[in-house]
Amino acid sequence: MTTGEQREGLDREPAPSLHDDLVGTPTPSRPARPTWLPSYIPELQGLRGIAVLLVVLYHSHPRFQRTPFYSASLWGWTGVNLFFVLSGFLITSILLESREKPHYFRNFYARRALRIWPVYLLALAVCYLKADWFVGMPVAQAIRTAPWWAYLLFIQNLFHLDLPAGLGPTWSLAIEEQYYLLWAPLVRVLRKPWMLAGALATALIASPLFRTTHFVWITKTHTLTHLDGIAMGSLLALGLYTVAWGRRTWLILGLCAIVIGFTLAGTVAGGTAFLDSALTCGFGGAVLSSIAATGFRNPVNALLRRGPLPFYGRISYGMYMTHIMVFIYYGWFDARMDAYGTLGDLAVVAFRLAVCTAVATILWYGFESRILKLKRYFER
Template identity: 30%
Template sequence: MRAGQDLNLHNADDHICYLGYNPTLDGLRGIAILLVLFHHLWPWEWSTSLTTIITRISHISWIGVDLFFVLSGFLITGILLDARHRKHYFRNFIVRRALRILPLYYLFLLICFLIIPYIFNDMDLKETSLDQVGQNVFWYVFYASNYIWMLNEPVFVDLVGIDEFRLAVKSPEFLGLTWSLAVEEQFYLVWPFVVFVFWKKLPGSIIGIILCIILLRLFLVSTIENWADATYMASICRADSLMIGAGLAVYARSTAFRPEIWDRFAFTGLWLCLPAVIIFQLVFPGRQTPFFSVLGYSLIALGFAGLLASVLRNQQSLLKVIIQASFFRWFGKYSYGIYLYHMIVWFLMQKLINAELAADGSPIHGEIFNPIGGSMLIDAPVRMLLTVFLTVAMAWLSYHCYERHFLKLKRLF
């Protein structure tokens, strides 16, 4: 069932808020995954007078994850609202989500914990100490990796007594990216119950939840040592992005829906909130400022919700035409696989063709330094494009040879 499949669309002055399946949403997913790829794969240390601006922009393109959150909140809430009176409400939703998410996720974990360590042993590259990370496989298997930061947070270690579970080493990046998947999976488990029980009071509930999350982030910033990780990765701190997307879905289905209010929100989010956050991040890069950790994530979500609201209008604006381009929609279709695979490909490339330098100019992976083409000016873009190509190929094969067989089972639910 697609979101909004059997909705009553709201008409007012011939303006229609389209709630059904929309190819534009695939385009937005494509933009989100391309932002994430740009953030992870553009070499931060590689900067010339021609690339300084690009490098600076790559520092803030992590916001692609927040676009995913807003889209998930909007789409999942729409599905739940449309199905709330149907038989097997909980079973159908949980099983359909599981068929979409779990097969690829656990294949990814199998690669990370079994196949990659074997390759490392074969290459005699053990400095990553994946065997030690494997001792904490529980956090990844049960979608709790976004709370691993607590294992090294003094306040929680003393309060709960979890010192014996502390990670011996930091998780490699290709495992670290699972934090956002954990946030969404926890949302999928809790939100259906909230929608089913409180669907008549969702607007007020969503506003209250968002305000509580902002206050919680303020409390954490002023209380714990590791507040930057906590406010960025903990589900209870990042649910505001999901809630803002959910609020958009609720209002789109409300009898109080007014096109002019929708358009004002779209303009405010897209042309005020989003540019303000981007400018702030360009001036004060990173997520380590208290002000940004308290309010920044909510402003990003409002900005992307404004973008979503704008492209959902039934009008052929230039922005909508661009987002609907087949290039973005293609990346959106395979975005889940691309997200999971890209850091594995990048990590292995760094191991096999070592050209990554530390801030002091020394090679990060041993003494071998072998940039592609013999020059970092050639290596950086070639390595990035090669990684994208291999990642996309893996995601395409994974979808058509593996994931698709599970997705066919969704029709039974």
């Protein structure tokens, strides 16, 4: 359900209404997409755009120190949490819709590989082949310091490794790949929705508890400490596909989760192991609200459906994977702007955003979108 998989727009759907409450068709025994929910939800593309912009601005936060935006930029890391919730919902929706169909595993993992591996391998190749620039050491030494095998197996987040700055963002990608390696078989094998819900609830509870431990083998990016976001997204999909509530009910639930989650994140949960849990609740509410209100004509939906945010959502994967390498490559521009104080800092941020956008756009239209056409051979 990523970009390009299903292009039916909501303009072809019947006019949405909050009175669709009686239209839900899923049942606890047979998960199914609610009839009021279209196969393509453009608002989620806008949320993905917000997520990637948050991450890019966070990695530029030192440049905001002399501006009023510094405190806000420090929260940009939460974009990863939003990515996790979105990914959990979209991928679990795919799994639930296809688990009764032939070639379940082949189609899912092949499509997942086509989406993730090409850009990922390209980033690895560029980083290592130009290791003197992106890692700060010769290629041979870079391979020993940041072993290539850990990246190929998507386990770089499980070890206390010094990740090259250019490949730093790959820790979250590793978590997603490990999660879906196990989650896809569970969706296939556990036939009762309550069993799947139990597994997801366990992940939601266990993640903050693991964050409170001091086990030497748990890294800052360990999968066990970052499961709540993906589990929340998966739980949203499971709920929508099995509980026959209408969009009004889901919308109210989502709005309540936004208020509760972000209020807790800004108060009692701040600075604790439960901060990510509170953010997961808030972002889960944002995703659920966008799903339940999809197609409505209001300023928020218009912002998420059209304009720059959905565009950034489309190119988000390439931008996420390459933005730090872009920062490093154009470090000379940063150095030249240092003499201009605050204006120089803002110029650096604007320049970084412009170049990252250009690189990700070229990557999408010239590379990613062409490879994604191969997904037609692995139709769900």
